[in-house]
Amino acid sequence: MFSAHAATALALVDSYGAVAVFAVFALEGALVGxxxxxxxxxxxxxxxxxxxxLAVLPVFAAAVIGATVGQSVVFVAVRRFDVDPTSLPLVPVGDGVIDGVSRWFDRWGLPAVAASNAVPGTRGWLAVPTxxxxxxxxxxxxxxxxxxxxAYVGALLAVGVAVALGFGSAAEFLGAEWVAAL
Structure with missing residues (x-):
């Protein structure tokens, strides 16, 4: 019933917990992931x-801090070492995207960084032009x-809680044995 991504994600969480969340969000923040x-x-x-x-707080913190660390690494690498992450095949950011986010930063300044990080699909892309x-x-x-x-992870947290509550309701409705078999 679950996709391969969900199965892999559950296995990572089961084995490594919040450390896996931190690592994946750091890679995502660094545009690589x-x-x-x-x-x-x-x-x-x-x-x-x-x-x-209290149970989800470490997961929330790991995701937020991981994403921030990843984006900060890209920012420092571009600023100090003149690295161009967009030239790497692992980084799926084209020149058109960089031009678009550069214009967005020019118009709105530093708040554009926060706003872009709250939107799926544009997260982290302002690190290079900034x-x-x-x-x-x-x-x-x-x-x-x-x-x-x-803000982004908070929205994901709401989705995660809704899914968790949905599984709880499904377990009550269908019987815990049937849901456990999934």
Missing amino acids: KVLPARTLFVAAVVAAGVEA ANASAVSAPRFAAASLVGSA
Whole structure:
């Protein structure tokens, strides 16, 4: 019933917990992990942890901090070492995307970093143009990245809790033995 991504995500969460969430979100933040199932992994981790706040807090923190660390690594690599991550085949960001997000940053400034991190599909892409074409410091970039990532992961947390509660309702409705067989 579950896809291969969901099965892999559950296996990672089962074996490594919040460390797996941190690693996958750090790779996603570094633009390298866009092919990894970060959203699926996070929702699976929330479902596995349950819906209590103390149980999901480490998963939430691992995702937000991981994404922020990954984006900050890209920012520093571009700024200090003149690295062009878009030239790597692992980074699925084309020149048109970079031009578009550069215009977005030029118009809105640092709040655009937070806003882009809250939107699936554009997460992390402002790290390259912000590092190249602005005087924004690394700590200010990291703070904006953290705010946007927290909003994004908060929305994923809501999805994860809804899924977890849905599984609980399905277990009650169908009988725990049938759901356990899934």
